[in-house]
Amino acid sequence: MPRRVLLPLLLAAVLSACGGDDDAVPVVVSAPVSTEPWIARSITNGAKLAVDEINAAGGLTLARDERRPLKLVTLDNASSPATALANAREAVDRKAAILITDGTGARAIGDLTDRAHLPAFVVFEGGAGLIDPQRHPTVFRLAPADAIMTRRLADYIANQLPKVAMITDDSGYGTQGRAALRDAFTVDEVQVVSDQVIPRRAQDLAPQILQAKRSGADRLVVWASAADVAATLEAVAKAGWDVPVLSGQTGEDPLIRQRLVAHPEYLSRLRFVSSRITAEMGPKPFNQFRARYERAVGVDEVGVQQDGRDVIQPPDWPMYPYDAVKLAAEAAKDAGALGAPLVQALNDGTRITGANGDQRAYNRDYHEGVSPQDTYFARYEGFEFVPVVDDPLSGTLPKVNQLR
The missing domain is CATH 3.40.50.2300 (Response regulator)
Incomplete structure (x- = not known):
C-alpha cells in the first residue's frame, strides 16, 4: 500500500514507543487529521520522532533521577474549535506532559491549560490573538506568526x-x-x-x-x-x-x-x-535531522x-513539534517535575538547540518561537x-x- 495511503491511518492511532507501559507520560497532539492531513502528519511525525528519541535515551528525566517513558497520543480535531477543546480536556484528564496543537481553538484551550498547568504549543497557525503570555502563561507558539x-x-x-x-x-x-x-x-x-x-x-x-x-x-x-x-x-x-x-x-x-x-x-x-x-549556520543540522526523521518515519512522498x-x-514543519517536545523535556528536567514547575521553567528561559540549529527558548513576557529573520x-x-x-x-x- 502506498505511503500516502498508510499515513492517515497511522495518524489516527495512538503512537507510542512504549505503548503498554502504564507509567508512560502522554504527549498529546490535537491536529486536523481528517481535514488538513499534511498539517496533521507534520505535527504527529515530528512529535513522534522526539518521543522515540527521548525514550531511546532512557525516558523523561524528573526529580531524583526519576525516568519515565513518554507515549504519543494523536487526536483528530477536524479543524473544529469545539473538538479541539474536547481534545485539550482529554489531555488534562490523561495528565499529559504537553499538548501540541495546530492552533485550532487555541483561545479557549488557553483557559483550560492555564488551570491545569499544562504547557500547550501552537505549531502551525499564526494568529495574533492566539498568544498572550499575560493572559495565558501556558500557551506558547513554535511557528512563524x-x-x-x-x-x-x-x-x-x-x-x-x-x-x-x-x-x-x-x-x-x-x-x-x-x-x-x-x-x-x-x-x-x-x-x-x-x-x-x-x-x-x-x-x-x-x-x-x-x-x-x-x-x-x-x-x-x-x-x-x-x-x-x-x-x-x-x-x-x-x-x-x-x-x-x-x-x-x-x-x-x-x-x-x-x-x-x-x-x-x-x-x-x-x-x-x-x-x-x-x-544561519548552514544546512548541516537540518540534514542531520532529516536523516534521522526519514530513517525513523520514512520519506514523505508528495x-x-x-x-x-x-x-x-x-520535513521542515515537523521540526516545530519535534523541538516543542524536546524543549518541554528539557524544562521538565530543569524543574524536576511536570505541571506548574515545568511551565515555570519554560517561562524562566529553558533553552535548547533546535532541529535545524536555531535556538529555542521563551520568557514570561514573550511566547513567540520564530523571529522575522x-x-x-x-x-x-x-x-x-x-x-x-x-x-x-x-x-x-x-x-x-x-x-x-
Missing part, C-alpha cells in the same frame, strides 16, 4: 507599488491571516483594490477571480487552505489572467501539487512565505513525479519549491533536495 509573515510579504512587494487583490477563506487561519495582511499593507502603504472572503475548500472560484481581475489588481494574495490555494491557481489560469499569486505557508502543502499534477505550469506563478528550512523521479516533502520566500520549479532570488535573505539559502 502571521504578523511576521505578512509584514515580510508586504515589504517584499511594496517597492513595486502594487495593486493587491486579497482572497482569504472563512477558517480561523484565513480570518486571522486577513487581519494581519490588512495591518501589514496599511503600514507599508500597499493599495488593496479587492478584498474577498471565500468558503473554506471552495469548489469554484471563477466569480471571485473575475472580480479581482476587474478591480485592476496586479498582485493576488491568497491566505487560505491548501485546497483554496490550488483552486485559486486553477481559476486564475482558466481566466487567462497573468498575475503573480502569493500565499502563506500553505503554499507548500503537497495537496496543491497533487491537485495541479496535470498543470505544473500553474505553480510557476506562485510565491509563498514560510519559515526558512536551514539556519504523490507526484518530476523528470521520472518521485517528489518528496522535506527566520522567514523566507519560495517559488516553484516544476513540483519542487526553491528560495526566490529577489529577496536578500531568501537568496542566500540553499536549495533543499526534493527528488529521489
